[in-house]
Amino acid sequence: MSDTMLMVNDLKTYYRTRLKENVYAVDGVSFGLERGKVLGIAGESGCGKSTLSLSLMGFYFPPLHFGSGSILLNGNDIMKLPYETLRKDYLGKQIAYIPQAAMNALNPTRRIRRYVVDVLTEHDTGLDEKAMLNLAREKLSFLNLPDRVLDAYPGELSGGMKQRTVIALSTLLNPSVLIADEPSSALDVSSQKVVMEMLRKMLRESQVQSMIFITHELPLLRHVADHIAVMYAGEFVEWGTAEQVIFDPIHPYSHALMGSIIVPEEGMKSHSLSCIPGAPPNLKNVPKGCRFAERCTYITPECRAENQVMTTLPDGRQYRCRFSQEALRDMYAKEVPANA
């Protein structure tokens, strides 16, 4: 039994705008995801997190287009599958997605029960309608939702219930990979915690084999993620365990990000990531050189001259900077602590 659920290799995808310009929103992303693990992806708004999560589904429709790379799900390259196979055997079955706006993810004029049947009939489950609804009931009660949700229209559910209903629906078939794009951003703090806790519980009880969790609120990731990838302008700039990335970031961008949240979460809950001065490069036309260079405190002429590749350290950590980790750590140590 292979324990690698998802293997992504040099994935490149882009939007084609109405003006026929290309926005390279995911530009060479690689990573692996193991059974039972949660990968958190963090980065400021517009860096391509949602695009990446959508791209991982392997189903592209305009304006999003596939560029190159491979996505191996349980060992099968889903980019090589015919659409019908992908739709029937993968989407919603092996790989599931909770959209960023989960509040509006349900058809307002369809009762949940009919939607459940709609989804399950697409996937050759061999279940009859009664069995399908029983399955849905199990999921709902797992998420502490009453059975009557089945007979409700989405508009009749509260925000938090809708959120959990979407989670229940997306995990009906125990997917290998669940991608949650900021699933809790619209909720209050305590509801957020509930959602997190439920997702973890689903993982523990193997209702979901592995998870990708996207957010721009880093403190959340600390309790949810096993690994964290920091994304910047369409690329990963750092990858490591949650502990490593949060408490000992290597890349100057991660360092700047984490510097702003080292303070205990209380009272600092929604510290914005974009408090680093400057703006990321335009993804339509990415300049040569390191993408973070213009905002980096440690910029050198070489940074602008050559593209940066990922460096992999012996312990598996990765970062995208021309400096060695020792050099970076030295520079950080010399820096006067900002909040002193």
Added chain:
Amino acid sequence: MKANFALAAPGAQGKKAAAYILTALLVGVLIVIALSGHASLGWRLALAILVAAVVASYAMPTFGKYLRKRIYWYTGTFFVALALNFLLPRLIPGNPVDIILQDVLAGITDSSAATALKNQYIAQLGLDKSILEQFFRYTGNLFKGELGMSLYLAQPVAKILASKIPWSVAIMLPSILVGWLAGNLLGAYAAYKKGIYEKVIFPVSLFLSSIPSFIFSMLMLLWLGVSWGWFPVLGGFDAQIISKQSGVYYMSLLSHWALPFISQTLIVIGGQAIGMRSMALYELNVDYVLFAKLQGIRDRKVTRYVFRNAMLPQVSGLALSLGGMVAGSTLIEIVFSYPGLGQQLMMAIRNVDYPLISGCTLVISITMLVANLLIDIIYGLIDPRVRTAQAEEG
């Protein structure tokens, strides 16, 4: 056009209570009149339907409450409309008697004789009574099913209305139905297929829906009627034809009908296509489409979700235009000199013909109100979003 939604959302609690009390009073008056033995059959029937609907509504918990509320609101609105029907014609500057006696008075040189004649007419028409007294007489007659006599045409208003309404309906009903269907199909197609379809359908529809309808009708009249001579340009049939049973007469009816029908249909198509396209485009981009697609639901099914949802507002548009049918035909009838109710209303206003104006506007108000009520009921039944909103509000 959005009046029904405004009605649905009364502001403060107190306003709501006042409205209920007012409606209850009015319904009481209505019942007293109905039971007093003077009311006409039509009124009793209407009242019976209303009462039956209210009673039946108690059998249905949420929807019944919604239904009752609608019925109360529309009954109240009806009485307001009734008062306005009476009042508005009387605000038109000018005096019906002056117009009726225009020719006669021109021949009379003795001013005291002229005044005497005028006063005699005024008394005969009941215009010397106070406005309140006139109003009660008007409503009293109305509940007996009498609409009065046209001052200018000296014919019963009911008879005039009955002879004019079929002409308006003949133009509007088919053009609304055909135009609605074609417009929605085109709009949905443009939204879904994009590309060349959208590039042709969208600008043409935009043109049709944004050009003032009477200008468009006049252009049609000019091109197809006058310049190219394809269609007759005036009236509802050829007045030269004597026998109203002959095939020639029917052909003439048809050829006179064609041009206003085509113009009106094109106008409806334009508006509907624009509306449908933007609704569908909006729905195609909402989050549930993405979620459903990524759950592996086939495209055909997702498209069905989308068009069902985009269709709902369009259905209410259809009912609204059907309700506004009689009123909506006025411009077309004037441009094409078509002998319908709209043209009649226009003439009645010019002649300051109070009973005839009130009669026309009464027909218009009733069709409007009934259509709106029906939309609300149908809508409440088929669209859970409206239902929930109603349940929360009540």
